[in-house]
Amino acid sequence: MRTNKTFGITFTLLSIILLLALAIVMPAEATMVVNKYTNDFTLxxxxxxxxxxxxxxxxxDLLIIENVGNFPANYVxxxxxxVAEWMTLSEEEFSLAPKHRKELINYVEVPCGExxxxxxxxxxTSSYGRTEYLHxxxxxxQCQxxxxxVAPKEYTTNLCQPVDYDVRVKNVGTYAETYQLGFGSYDEYMNVTLKEFYLKxxxxxxxxxxxTLPCTFYGxxxxxxxxxxxxxxxxxxxxxxxxxxxQFDHSINVDTEAKLCSQVKQEIAVIVKNEIDIPNDFNVRLRGPGFVDVKDAERTFSLEGDETRVLILEADPKEGQEGEYTLSVEVSSDYGKVMKTRDVQLVVKNCYxxxxxxxxxxxxxxxxxxxCCGMREYLLNIRNRxxxxxxxxxxxxxxxxxxxxxxxxxxxxxxSTNVRLYxxxxxxxxxxALPLTVINNRFNEVNETIVFNLNGQTKRSCHMVMINDDEFNMQRDTQVIPLIVEHNGTEGGLYELSIDSQLFTLQETSIEIWxxxxxxxHLETxxxxxxxxxxxxxxxxxxxxTLENNPLATVTEDIDYNEHVGTNLKDKNLFVKAWEYLAYGVNWCAPGMCGWTTIVFATLLALALITMAVLALMTVKPTVHPASISAFRIILLALVIIVFILLAIVKLPDPATLYEMPEDAxxxxxxxxxxxxxxxxxDPYFTDPDQDVLDYTATQPKDLAVYIDGNEMTLVPDRGFAGENEIVITANDGKGGVEDSPVLxxxxxxxxxxxFMAWWMRFCVQINIFLLLLLLLLTLIMTFMFDERKTAEKKRVYVVIPQHGEYKVTGRKKTSVA
Structure with missing residues (x-):
């Protein structure tokens, strides 16, 4: 750019020098020709x-600059x-010869997001100072x-099944770009090779x-x-x-009926098939009797597509569970939540x-x-049912x-058969406790155990005898006392009897008891x-x-059983004799209800007469007002008499309502x-051929007093005692003849x-009558008390006021002082 500018300046100077030289050489009369020159340019x-x-x-953006002038020029x-920072010119300074043009490019690079x-x-601007503008x-x-x-390979799918999509992305812009693929809320379920990639x-x-959607997505x-x-x-x-x-599906195949035997484990086969080609998990649930379960607790299992599995149900019915049952087998799938049920009828018998x-x-x-100890034999009976x-x-x-x-x-x-047990x-x-177990040889689970409770005894325990009542009272006139002997062992026989006593001898020398x-x-005094x-x-x-008396016994030596009997020898004192006479000698119940009613009536009549007499005397006494014998009091007295009579008439409760009478009374x-x-x-229970007067004695049971007076026996239970007891009565004719009653x-x-309420209900009538009687008597007494109070008010006397040794008495009537 700098070289072009130097060349222009040199060319201009040479042109001026040339013109001056021509002017000097040429004659003055020459004609001057004037031409038009310019340094313009266009944009x-x-x-x-x-x-x-x-x-x-x-x-x-294409820009064109043309030098339309007559001189070379430089341009800026x-x-x-x-937004000038977005733009870059291909050239910012250049030179053009006259009648020449130049094309420049403005590169506009727009930032993203703008x-x-x-x-x-x-x-x-030209080197001659001329300027041109282009607006x-x-x-x-933001351009797409x-x-x-997106091209899906299928628009419909099954649960848990993956779906493929062909995805194509094209850069239709004018610049290279990095793209990201997204799938919204399904992003975590979508699997792609590249989610971010660069395209020109x-x-x-x-x-x-x-x-691949979760198996819970459906619709x-x-x-x-x-x-x-x-x-x-x-x-x-x-x-x-x-x-x-x-589209998930599975099938269940099982027999609709199963015959089972109690006490024996048996198996039931259930075939489950996955009917589609997608793997799935299955759950088994049983509804029915508790003796059926899935073998090895295999309640959850997996099946590949179109796979089949045989489930084994184990039935173990116990004895006593025989009958008919319905078993429901439910199989449900995890994917698809499809559940199918099959019912099986179970028939349970006790086959063995x-x-x-x-x-x-x-x-x-x-x-x-x-x-007793020694060899014994028993039988075990077994019956095949x-x-x-x-x-x-x-x-x-x-x-x-x-x-x-x-x-x-x-x-x-x-x-059935009997097996001897030794x-x-x-x-x-x-x-x-001797256990015996009988087991079915084919099915060991079919068995039964019984326990033989065997009590072993020594020879002494085996032949045990004892006296039941070993304490009693007697007087000096008692002749015979019976004793009850009981055998408590398991082997009986003949026993020799003897006694060591100061008071008694034995009538019997031996006794056979089992x-x-x-x-x-009998003990004779x-x-x-x-x-x-x-x-x-x-x-x-x-x-x-002894073995001598019992040759079949298993004893090898004699067995002695020593018993002790306590005897209280005493006499009756005067008070006891008097009490027994009053208690047992006099028959207070002889009059009966009728007699007692007569006695009550007589007593009430006497009381009524006495009362009438007293009332009659009160009417003539000057200190008692005649009005005290009022009609009201007479009515009260009459009611008292009626209640007394009613109290005598009403019966006491039946003993059956007060006592627990047994059915076998x-x-x-x-x-x-x-x-x-x-x-x-x-007397009715004993007969003497000689018509002798019989003397009676009896055993002394516990909790029961026995009093015998002549031919009458009085039984008095101890206070509070109730229950069963035994007695033996012995009759003695005084001549050596003795007879015992059975054990009674x-x-x-x-x-x-x-x-308390039960007692109240039993005696309600009597209590009410008695209360009514008391009420009437109290009312009657109060009426008299009331009249006495009124009489006292009318007869008020004022005493006191001593005056010089004299007493002044005043009242309703005027009195004089003596």
């Missing part, structure tokens, strides 16, 4: 005045604009530079996008696709409709039932047994002295007891069990109410346990 552009550009785009070009209209001016307008917009196209102008990129969805330019933030988007259908019983050697059923022939094994976890004769038996349906009991008093039996022996002091004496009866020898007494005539049962009827 123009072939483009429109308004230059349109896109954000982020490079735009060019510049841009004047608010838009709007701006003015700019192109100014060109232009720049319009900037991306085209997005006109370049396109195509890839496959795979959409119609609008799937958005968009491509966003990172420079100008312009995007192109497209929405594709996707229909998600629930059997029964086991313990029996004695005589084939009687046993719950338990008590036996099933439907097939079975073999049974017998097992026991007992001591070595206990064993079954056979360990295996085979029985047809309905058949027990060689040790000679100790002990109880044993287990559970009760018998009576010595001839004269007057020499014996009153007090307590101990007698020792002895029972001896008639089976007892005598019944007596609790805290009561009863008297029994003994005495039952003391207990009083019902009643609260």
């Amino acid at each position: 123009s552009s072939p483009n429109n005045e308004q230059l349109k550009a896109c954000s982020c785009e490079m735009k060019t 070009m510049e841009i004047i604009s608010p 838009k709007g209209v701006s003015d700019y001016v192109v100014r060109v 232009r307008t720049l319009r900037v917009d 530079n991306v085209v997005l196209s 102008p006109g370049e396109a990129y195509e890839q496959t996008a795979v959409l 119609e969805y609008d799937i958005p696709f968009y491509a966003l330019g990172s420079k100008n933030n312009v995007q192109d988007e497209e929405t594709v409709l996707l229909i998600v259908e629930n 039932d059997f029964e086991v019983e313990l029996r004695d050697i005589e084939n009687n059923v046993l719950d338990g047994a008590t036996a 099933g439907e097939t022939e079975e073999t049974y094994n017998i097992m026991t976890d007992a001591p070595s002295w206990f064993r079954p004769e056979e360990l295996t038996v085979r029985l047809l349906p309905g058949e 027990a060689d009991l040790p000679c100790v008093d002990a109880s044993y 287990p559970g039996e009760k018998k009576v022996i 010595v001839e004269n007891l007057t020499d014996h002091e009153f007090g307590r004496y101990i007698s020792q009866p002895l029972f001896t069990y 008639a089976e007892h020898f005598v019944t007596v109410y609790q805290d009561g007494r009863v008297t029994v005539d003994l 049962s005495i039952y003391v009827v207990p009083m019902k346990d009643m609260d």
Whole structure:
């Protein structure tokens, strides 16, 4: 640029020198020719005045400068604009020869994000100082530079199935751009190779996008696709409709009926098939009896597409669960939530039932047994109550002295057999629980265990006898005392009797008694007891069990049983004798209700007469006003008499409502109410051929006092005692003849346990009548008290006021002082 300027200056100077030389040489008369010269130039552009550009785009504006002058010139070009920094000229300074032109380019590079209209001016200044202006307008917009196209491979899919989309992005702009793919709220479910990529102008990129929705999505969805330019933030988007259908399905195949046997585990097969080609997870749920479950607890499993699995249901019905049941098998899928149900009818029978019983050697059923030590035999009865022939094994976890004769038996349906059990009991008093287990040989789970409770006894315990009532009272005139002997062992026989006593001898020398039996022996008093002091004496009866008397017994030596009987020898004092006479000698109940009613009536009549007489006397007394015998008092007296009569008439409650009378009351020898007494005539129960006067004695039961006076026996239970007791009555004719009654049962009827309200209800009528009587009597007494008060008011006397040793008495009437 600088070289062109130097050349112009030199050329101008040479032209001037040439002209001056010509002027000097040529003659003066020469004619001067004048030509027109200029240094103008022009500035123009072939483009429109308004230059349109896109954000982020490079735009060019063509500028033309032409030297229309006659001289070479130099030019300087510049841009004047608010956005001049966006523009760059291809050349800013240049030279042009006359009649030459030059084309320059204005490069406009619009930043991203800009838009709007701006003015700019192109100014060109020549070396001769001339200036030309070109006014232009720049319009900037955000232009679309991306085209997005989406081609789905399918518009309908199944749950959990992926969907493929062909996605193509093209740069339709004039500059290179980096694009980002987006999918809105489905972005996390979309899988693409590149989500961000770079494209030159006109370049396109195509890839496959795979959409996999969660298995909970079902229905119609609008799937958005968009491509966003990172420079100008312009995007192109497209929405594709996707229909998600629930096409999941599976099948269940199981028999509609299953026949089962109790006590035996059996299996039921359930076939589950995944009917589509997509893997799925399945859950099994059973509804029905509790004895059916999925084997190995396999309630959750997975199946590949079109895969089949056999589930095993394990049924274990117990004994007692026989019958018909409905089992519902539910299989549901995790994907698709499809649930299907199949019902199975279960028929449970006791196919292998059997029964086991313990029996004695005589084939009687046993719950338990008590036996002497030594070898004993029992029976184990096994009965096949099933439907097939079975073999049974017998097992026991007992001591070595206990064993079954056979360990295996085979029985047809309905058949039974007895297996002998041998027990060689040790000679100790002990109880044993001996387990016996019978097991079905084919199905070990079908078994039954029973426990044989066997009580072993020593020889002494086995033959045990004892006296029940070992304490009693007697007087010096007592001749015979019966004692009840009870056998508490398991083997009986003949026992020899003897006694060591100061008061008694035994009538019997031996007694035969068996287990559970009760018998009576008699103690005879010595001839004269007057020499014996009153007090307590101990007698020792002895029972001896010998092998000589019992050849079949298993004892090897004699067994002695020493008993002790306490006897209180005492006499009755005067007070007791008087009390017994009044209590038991006089029959207070003889008059009965009718007699007592007569006595009450007579007593009431006497009281009424006395009352009438008293009233009559009161009417003539000057100190009593006649009005005191009023009609009201007479009515009260009459009512009192009526209530007394009513109280005598009303019956007491029936004892049946106060006592717990047993149903078998008639089976007892005598019944007596609790805290009561009863008297029994003994003559009807004994007969003497010689018509002798019989002397009666009886055993002394516990909790029961026995009083015998002649032929009458009075029974008085201890206060508060109720229950059953036993007594034996002995009749003695005084000539050596003695007869015992059987063991007689005495039952003391207990009083019902009643609260206060129950007692009140039982005696309600009597209590009310008694209260009415008291009320009437109190009312009657108050009327008299009231009249006495009024009489006292009328007879008020004022005393006092001593005056010089004299007393002045004043009242209603005037008095004089003596």
